[in-house]
Amino acid sequence: MPYKVLPLIACLFPLYAHAETATPRTWDVGLAVTANQSPFVDGDTVISARPVKxxxxxxxxxxxxxxxxxxxxxxxxxxxxxxxxxHERGDSQTLSDMRKLDRAVNVRVGGAWKLPSGVANVDVAQDVANAHKGTQAKLRYTHNPAPHQASVRPYVEAQWLSSKLTDYYVGVDAAEVKAGRPAYQAGSAVALKTGLTLRKALTPKLTLVGGVDATHYGSAITDSPLVERSTVWGTYAGMTYRW
Incomplete structure (x- = not known):
């Protein structure tokens, strides 16, 4: 019997040794403060916070x-x-008489590929909170040469937004029509986003993170009477901690 167990032990030992010597998994998570310009008529810049991983x-x-x-x-x-x-239209007083919008929650699926000069990423998201029930797809290229650990990473991103999504945010129903605000039904749209991200280790556990970006919307969005800016900017800054 002991001789029958020896081959099993011999097979399991490399797995055990690997588990003992493998680097423990770490998590770099934190919080960032964000500022995003609203594209809506009389919309204010939106200040909020979001988690960062x-x-x-x-x-x-x-x-x-x-x-x-x-x-x-x-x-x-x-x-x-x-x-x-x-979804709050920048708390615009001009648009305060319109229907209130719910926050969309998306499930995402995607892939990323390392290239010699950077990383290509494809991401598809679907609203599952029944806000607009729309879909969006994004194709991003980030300049981050091998070994892909740059501190400053510029990127460019092409976006496709379904008509359900765009009409939810920038469409005008018949009941919302008034002088200076004609009815509008938005179709699917494209947008182009460019920006850069920053990460700088301050200590072995603390990392400073930040970024700035600009997004330019296509005519299906900018033709809406609710929209006054075809290009909007955003920025964020925060800190992560390695657990």
Whole structure:
């Protein structure tokens, strides 16, 4: 009997040794303060806070995600997040008589691929909170050369927004029509976003994070009587702690 157990022990020992020597998993999480310009008529800049989780694998995947398939040069993931759109219309007094909008919660699925000069990312999100029930897709390239650990990372992102999403935010129903605000039904739209992110380790556990961006919307959005800015900016700054 002992001789029959020996081969099993021999097979399990490398796994045990790997588990003992493997680097413990760490989490870099924190909080950031954000400021985003509203595209809506008379909309104020929106100041808020959001959680931050650093992806230290070099894949530059934004937001909160979980990887279900990972290799050295590619990663597939699922995640969740809120719409970037200002569902309160910047607290615009001009638009305060319109219907109130709910916050959309999205389920995301995507993939990221490491290139010699940076990272390419494809992300598709679907609203599951029954706010607008729309879909959005994003294609992003981040300049982050190998070994993909740059402190400053510029990026460019193309976005496609479904008609359900755009009409929810910038459409005008018949009941909301008044002088200077004609009815408007928005179709699917495209947008272009560019910006850069920053991460700087202050101590072995504390990391400073930040970023700035600008988003330019297509005509399906900017033709709406609710929108007065075709390009809006955003920024954030915060700190993460390694647990």
């Amino acid at each position: 650093l992806n230290n694998s070099g894949f530059d995947i934004p937001g909160i995600t979980w990887s279900f398939s990972k290799a050295p040069q590619r990663e597939f993931y699922v995640g969740a997040g809120l719409d970037e759109w200002d």
